[in-house]
Every structure is written in C-alpha cells, then in structure tokens.
Amino acid sequence: QQAPSGEQVVNALEKQNGVTVGERRNHIVGVCVSGSFVGNKDAQAYSKSPLFSGDSIPTVGRMSLAGGNPKAPDTAKSPRGMALEFRLPENKIHHFTMLNVPVFGAATPATFYEAVLAATPDAATGKPDPEKIKAFRAGHPDVAPLGEYMAAHNPPASYATSDYFGIHTFKFTNQKNQITLVKWQFVPQAGVALLTDAEMTSKPPRFLDEDLMARTATGPVKWDMMLTIGLAGDEELNPTVYWPKDRKIMKAGVLTITKAYAQKGADCEKINFDPLVMSDGVAPTADPVLNFRSAAYASSFARRLTNQ
Numbered sequence: 001q002q003a004p005s006g007e008q009v010v011n012a013l014e015k016q017n018g019v020t021v022g023e024r025r026n027h028i029v030g031v032c033v034s035g036s037f038v039g040n041k042d043a044q045a046y047s048k049s050p051l052f053s054g055d056s057i058p059t060v061g062r063m064s065l066a067g068g069n070p071k072a073p074d075t076a077k078s079p080r081g082m083a084l085e086f087r088l089p090e091n092k093i094h095h096f097t098m099l100n101v102p103v104f105g106a107a108t109p110a111t112f113y114e115a116v117l118a119a120t121p122d123a124a125t126g127k128p129d130p131e132k133i134k135a136f137r138a139g140h141p142d143v144a145p146l147g148e149y150m151a152a153h154n155p156p157a158s159y160a161t162s163d164y165f166g167i168h169t170f171k172f173t174n175q176k177n178q179i180t181l182v183k184w185q186f187v188p189q190a191g192v193a194l195l196t197d198a199e200m201t202s203k204p205p206r207f208l209d210e211d212l213m214a215r216t217a218t219g220p221v222k223w224d225m226m227l228t229i230g231l232a233g234d235e236e237l238n239p240t241v242y243w244p245k246d247r248k249i250m251k252a253g254v255l256t257i258t259k260a261y262a263q264k265g266a267d268c269e270k271i272n273f274d275p276l277v278m279s280d281g282v283a284p285t286a287d288p289v290l291n292f293r294s295a296a297y298a299s300s301f302a303r304r305l306t307n308q
C-alpha cells in the first residue's frame with residue numbers, strides 16, 4: 001500500500017462530502033469552548049512540559065462531530081472530537097486533538113484513504129456502494145477494533161458526558177531526559193452518559209452545541225486527565241491496538257470548560273488543531289497515522305482559510 005499525500009486525502013474527503021466553502025473538510029460540525037487546564041505536578045516525574053507546572057493554563061478548544069458532512073445529525077454513530085489548545089507561558093502552545101474512542105479505525109494513512117474512497121457516494125446511485133464497503137472491510141482488518149467499539153457504544157448524550165482519548169502513543173521526557181511511553185484519556189467528572197437506543201431516534205438533529213452552552217451557563221464542566229504509563233515494548237506505532245489493561249494510571253490534571261459558543265467568527269474557528277504542535281517534554285512516536293495528520297490538517301486549513 002502506497003501512502004497517500006495529505007492533499008490526496010483531503011481531495012477524497014471533498015469528493016465524499018462535497019465542499020462547504022471556508023469550513024473544515026473533516027469534523028465540520030463543531031462548537032468553540034474555553035476555560036483552563038491545571039496539570040498535576042506529580043506528572044513532572046515523566047514530563048518536563050509546562051503543562052504540568054501546576055499553574056492554570058488558559059485553554060481554547062473545539063468539540064466536534066467526526067466527518068465532513070455538514071448535515072450529519074448529532075445522533076450519528078460516528079466519533080466525537082475534543083480539540084484543545086493550551087496557551088502556555090512565553091507564547092508557546094500545545095495541542096491535544098482527541099476522539100471519544102480508545103482506538104482509531106486505521107493503522108496507516110492508506111487504510112484511512114481507502115475507507116474514504118469506499119464510502120464515497122456512487123455517481124449513479126448517489127449512495128456508497130455496499131459491495132465496495134464490504135470489500136474494503138475484508139481487505140483491512142485494522143478497521144475491526146474501532147468497529148467493535150462503536151457497535152458496543154452509542155454516541156454520548158452530551159459532549160460533557162463523554163470521555164476523550166489521545167489514542168496514539170506519545171513519548172514523555174522528564175528533566176533527567178528519561179523517556180516514557182504514555183497514552184492519555186480525559187474522563188468527564190459528570191460521568192459518562194450515552195444516548196439510549198430510544199434517544200438515538202427521538203433526539204432532534206442538533207442538540208449537542210446548545211446542551212453544552214446551557215450546561216456551561218450554569219457552571220463549569222470538568223474532565224480529569226488520566227495518564228497511562230507504558231512499559232518498554234508497548235505498542236507505539238499502531239493506533240488500532242489496545243495496551244494491556246494492567247498499566248499504571250495516574251491523574252495528570254483537570255480541564256475546566258467555562259464557556260461554549262458558536263464557532264462562526266470565534267477564536268476556535270481559525271485554529272488548525274495540528275496534533276504535532278507540542279511543548280518540550282512531549283514528543284510524537286513514529287506512528288504513521290499521527291505523523292500523517294499534520295499534512296492532512298494543513299491542507300484542509302489552507303483551503304478553508306483561502307475561502308475554498
């Protein structure tokens with residue numbers, strides 16, 4: 001399988017979903033949020049990043065529906081996104097761009113690309129060809145772990161009642177230059193609540209943004225950042241693989257969202273939440289999906305900024 005370019009993947013997303021001028025080619029539906037993050041100093045044992053200084057870090061973010069279809073309903077059985085930009089001292093920034101699923105649906109950019117091609121509506125019928133989708137799945141066993149997770153979990157009842165996962169493995173470096181493999185997850189203090197099967201059909205097509213605006217109007221919405229400490233040899237290249245369940249988990253901080261507001265013209269709209277934007281003390285692994293994301297996001301960002 002030859003790796004596609006970022007431009008090719010964004011072209012394919014445009015073919016699948018059409019183009020909405022000035023908007024994201026993936027995760028098109030979303031809402032801005034702002035608040036702060038306070039890291040747990042105990043995490044400094046693993047990372048020298050200013051994220052874990054213990055000081056309050058101003059944070060701008062965006063909650064979203066996966067996919068490039070502007071009409072996809074808030075009940076769609078697709079992942080939800082949480083993108084965060086931490087505004088660190090000395091004008092440094094750090095991004096976490098996460099989904100509400102623990103594994104990704106592709107071990108390589110090629111699988112993602114072929115998934116988009118297979119799901120693209122056929123010119124004759126206006127619908128994706130089920131045979132193509134079947135053939136794609138049969139040829140790409142790496143889509144199965146996410147498929148199984150999605151089949152077992154309805155979408156969240158609220159952005160505030162969902163957990164969000166970093167999915168990829170990252171490398172933390174501490175002051176002594178010791179490197180540790182980690183994964184992280186944001187766990188809602190409100191508890192996880194998913195839509196019931198009945199709500200999946202009874203809910204209006206848009207409720208997630210208003211729900212978060214209403215919740216934050218009455219008080220802050222919080223998540224605990226939980227850090228999983230890996231061991232040498234734990235999977236670091238393939239984001240479709242779960243780590244063993246017995247790894248040490250520690251609380252690495254608290255995210256507090258105090259405001260949710262429409263994205264049009266607001267601060268989160270013009271941010272490219274490139275997941276490779278990181279502070280010293282956190283680094284990417286060689287996971288090909290993680291590294292590919294930068295090129296795809298840059299292509300989508302360039303198009304929407306230039307009113308394409």
Ligand code: HEM
Nearest residue numbers: 024026027062081082083098099112167273296297300301
């Ligand atoms: C080959 C894999 C992937 C491709 C090609 C891809 C592509 C994209 C693109 C083109 C955007 C829109 C960027 C923009 O216009 O600013 C986007 C947004 C997003 N992606 Fe990915 N993505 C991939 C994997 C992932 C993974 C593994 C995660 C989570 C761990 C993720 C989470 C998100 C989120 C949360 C957003 C919305 C960011 C925002 O609100 O601006 N994506 N993706």
